[in-house]
Amino acid sequence: xxxxxxxxxxxxxxxxxxxxxxxxVSGDEGRIRQIVRREIExxxxxxxxxxxxxxxxxxxxxxxxxxxILLAAHxxxxxxxLVQEDGDGLFAFEPVGGIDPRQLLAKPVLVGKDSIPxxxxxxxxxxxxxxxxxxxxxxxxxxxxxxPAGKASPGDYATFATRFQRxxxxxxxxxxxxxxxxxxxxxxxxxxxxxLEILFAFTVQEEVGLRGARVAAxxxxxxxxxxxxxxPAFDLPLPExxxxxxxxxxxxxxxxIYLSDAGTLSDPRLIQFLVRLAEExxxxxxxxxxxxxxxxxxAIHITRRGIPSVSISIxxxxxxxxxxxxxxxxxxxxxxxxxxxxxxxxxxxxxxxx
Amino acid sequence: MKELLQKLTQVPSPSGYESAIREVILSEIKPHVSxxxxxxxxxxIVRKGARTxxxxxIMIAAHxxxxxxxVSHIEKNGxxxxxxxxxxxxxxxxxxxxxxxxxxxxxxxxxxxxxxSKLQPISQFFIDTGATSEKESPVKPGDLGVFDREFxxxxxxxxxxxxxxxxxxxxxxxxxxxxSSTPHELNFVFSVQEEVQSRGATTAAYGLDLDLGIxxxxxxxxxxxxxxxxxxxxxxxxxxxxxxxxxxDPRVVDWMIATAKKARxxxxxxxxxxxxxxxRVMQISRAGMMSGVLSIPCRYVHSPSEMxxxxxxxxxxxxxxxxxxxxxxxxx
Numbered sequence: 012x013x014x015x016x017x018x019x020x021x022x023x024x025x026x027x028x029x030x031x032x033x034x035x036v037s038g039d040e041g042r043i044r045q046i047v048r049r050e051i052e053x054x055x056x057x058x059x060x061x062x063x064x065x066x067x068x069x070x071x072x073x074x075x076x077x078x079x080i081l082l083a084a085h086x087x088x089x090x091x092x093l094v095q096e097d098g099d100g101l102f103a104f105e106p107v108g109g110i111d112p113r114q115l116l117a118k119p120v121l122v123g124k125d126s127i128p129x130x131x132x133x134x135x136x137x138x139x140x141x142x143x144x145x146x147x148x149x150x151x152x153x154x155x156x157x158x159p160a161g162k163a164s165p166g167d168y169a170t171f172a173t174r175f176q177r178x179x180x181x182x183x184x185x186x187x188x189x190x191x192x193x194x195x196x197x198x199x200x201x202x203x204x205x206x207l208e209i210l211f212a213f214t215v216q217e218e219v220g221l222r223g224a225r226v227a228a229x230x231x232x233x234x235x236x237x238x239x240x241x242x243p244a245f246d247l248p249l250p251e252x253x254x255x256x257x258x259x260x261x262x263x264x265x266x267x268i269y270l271s272d273a274g275t276l277s278d279p280r281l282i283q284f285l286v287r288l289a290e291e292x293x294x295x296x297x298x299x300x301x302x303x304x305x306x307x308x309x310a311i312h313i314t315r316r317g318i319p320s321v322s323i324s325i326x327x328x329x330x331x332x333x334x335x336x337x338x339x340x341x342x343x344x345x346x347x348x349x350x351x352x353x354x355x356x357x358x359x360x361x362x363x364x365x
Numbered sequence: 366m367k368e369l370l371q372k373l374t375q376v377p378s379p380s381g382y383e384s385a386i387r388e389v390i391l392s393e394i395k396p397h398v399s400x401x402x403x404x405x406x407x408x409x410i411v412r413k414g415a416r417t418x419x420x421x422x423i424m425i426a427a428h429x430x431x432x433x434x435x436v437s438h439i440e441k442n443g444x445x446x447x448x449x450x451x452x453x454x455x456x457x458x459x460x461x462x463x464x465x466x467x468x469x470x471x472x473x474x475x476x477x478x479x480x481x482s483k484l485q486p487i488s489q490f491f492i493d494t495g496a497t498s499e500k501e502s503p504v505k506p507g508d509l510g511v512f513d514r515e516f517x518x519x520x521x522x523x524x525x526x527x528x529x530x531x532x533x534x535x536x537x538x539x540x541x542x543x544x545s546s547t548p549h550e551l552n553f554v555f556s557v558q559e560e561v562q563s564r565g566a567t568t569a570a571y572g573l574d575l576d577l578g579i580x581x582x583x584x585x586x587x588x589x590x591x592x593x594x595x596x597x598x599x600x601x602x603x604x605x606x607x608x609x610x611x612x613x614d615p616r617v618v619d620w621m622i623a624t625a626k627k628a629r630x631x632x633x634x635x636x637x638x639x640x641x642x643x644x645r646v647m648q649i650s651r652a653g654m655m656s657g658v659l660s661i662p663c664r665y666v667h668s669p670s671e672m673x674x675x676x677x678x679x680x681x682x683x684x685x686x687x688x689x690x691x692x693x694x695x696x697x
Contacts, residue, residue: 276381
């Protein structure tokens with residue numbers, strides 16, 4: 012399947028750039044939703060925004076009684092919310108989603124609906140002593156600084172100001188977790204195998220507890236679900252005699268298939284289906300190391316009477332920091348695998364009991 | 366009676382991978398129930414009885430899964446790194462043995478501790494399967510295993526891996542066999558994935574949509590090792606009042622106590638300060654379900670050697686049979 016046809020086109024990368032640069036922190040996904048709607052509306056049979064803000068779309072099968080399969084990717088990204096104005100353009104803030112305070116100092120941010128530039132200020136080296144520099148700074152000591160001319164108020168969102176860049180096979184940007192998943196679903200919405208009833212959930216509030224996916228799955232009640240997300244690769248070099256045993260996944264290793272995380276034990280029938288597809292079509296893949304963390308599958312698979320679910324992630328270094336580094340080739344391989352999923356998924360996968 | 370306990374506890378079936386234990390349980394209960402099905406998550410759901418005047422539609426849950434391990438990485442030297450399935454306590458790991466679902470046995474040890482006064486995290490433990498290299502490893506990332514420990518019969522007390530919760534599976538099976546008549550529609554759920562936040566009971570309770578729920582599970586005991594708890598091994602089945610995720614419905618508690626007293630079954634009340642059971646999710650399923658828990662006192666819960674007392678076990682069967690044979694006293 013590694014054909015020219017599967018290469019990512021310039022327009023696909025442009026769309027990913029637009030999605031990565033757009034601001035959509037959990038609870039405020041409207042701008043992402045607008046892009047997705049614009050891109051998929053001509054290709055899907057039904058489209059709606061639900062009570063939580065999920066964008067739900069359906070592409071009908073060519074035949075009645077086709078299996079109903081859910082594809083989910085979350086639109087939201089981690090970021091901040093202003094909580095208190097301290098005057099002079101300074102704001103105390105809280106993280107929205109999981110963010111490590113150590114990674115915040117001296118980072119440019121965009122604040123509010125008008126994306127006012129600002130910075131999370133840090134104490135300059137001139138004024139800090141060596142002891143201070145050994146300790147992690149507290150969130151309480153930090154402020155978002157937009158200057159006295161900037162207009163913002165408590166309740167406004169903020170996010171990292173990073174602009175998308177591509178260098179060869181490398182993609183750098185904020186919010187690639189999970190805009191690569193969103194971009195993948197857009198591609199799949201344009202694809203048309205016609206064999207399945209395909210349910211697309213572009214979900215909200217994944218980063219704050221899988222809240223959007225919960226109601227999307229309840230509404231759709233699919234027969235099986237595939238969640239497309241981004242998972243950290245922690246594969247930097249270690250000293251020569253040390254073997255890296257806790258890398259989570261590796262950049263360049265292809266789609267990372269989930270086995271077990273804090274929220275889901277992936278349905279083994281779907282794991283086997285993905286592995287078989289990947290191996291038969293010579294698509295490199297990897298297992299994300301079992302461990303903590305989680306995806307929308309954690310909410311989806313226990314919805315109603317239970318929904319067989321599995322997650323597939325595109326690896327990315329430095330997740331939930333101002334810049335995530337992913338590989339175009341990993342994205343392409345993931346998309347190739349997903350195109351096979353929507354061609355070959357059928358009820359026979361579930362004909363024996365889990 | 367001990368034969369069934371031995372048979373069930375020794376089957377390796379960690380959370381998410383319960384098909385082996387499900388087959389064994391199914392073969393035990395098949396002749397005694399009216400309807401059998403396996404749901405999407407793998408829960409085994411069987412029905413006995415039909416609702417008559419004064420009867421309810423009841424869910425009785427005992428979980429089939431046990432805690433275990435899943436391989437996350439094979440080192441160049443053949444050692445397997447792993448992650449936990451459910452609450453695996455690092456203090457029980459070093460020196461224990463693991464049996465993988467493909468039959469491979471491994472021994473567990475840890476990296477050299479930097480600080481002997483601190484417990485090491487699971488990431489610092491490994492499983493040695495005797496493999497001499499990554500290539501020779503008989504297990505690969507994603508393979509699952511459980512703690513390997515044989516069943517020992519001390520007479521009044523017995524010990525094995527996976528008493529949590531195969532002891533309850535066994536007692537529910539015995540109760541199903543003994544029940545001669547019931548005013549209730551009884552839906553027995555041998556649930557999956559209890560050890561990972563009761564995910565199986567979540568979907569089973571939703572699917573069944575019943576009036577009353579009883580979870581049957583083991584509970585830790587006090588009076589050894591400084592654990593603050595009133596429940597004693599050998600003092601009879603424990604009727605749960607409260608645990609970390611659940612406050613038992615007082616109507617169910619009163620019914621259990623009254624039934625035990627009437628049948629002269631020794632019993633004790635349980636307030637648990639660590640852990641919870643399937644009843645947590647049953648109680649808040651859909652529009653809610655009156656719920657309670659029947660607990661078997663158990664020492665060394667989540668260790669490879671979990672101990673129960675046969676008197677507790679037999680009295681638990683008696684209590685469950687008594688509860689399910691009689692009407693529930695609903696408020697008028």
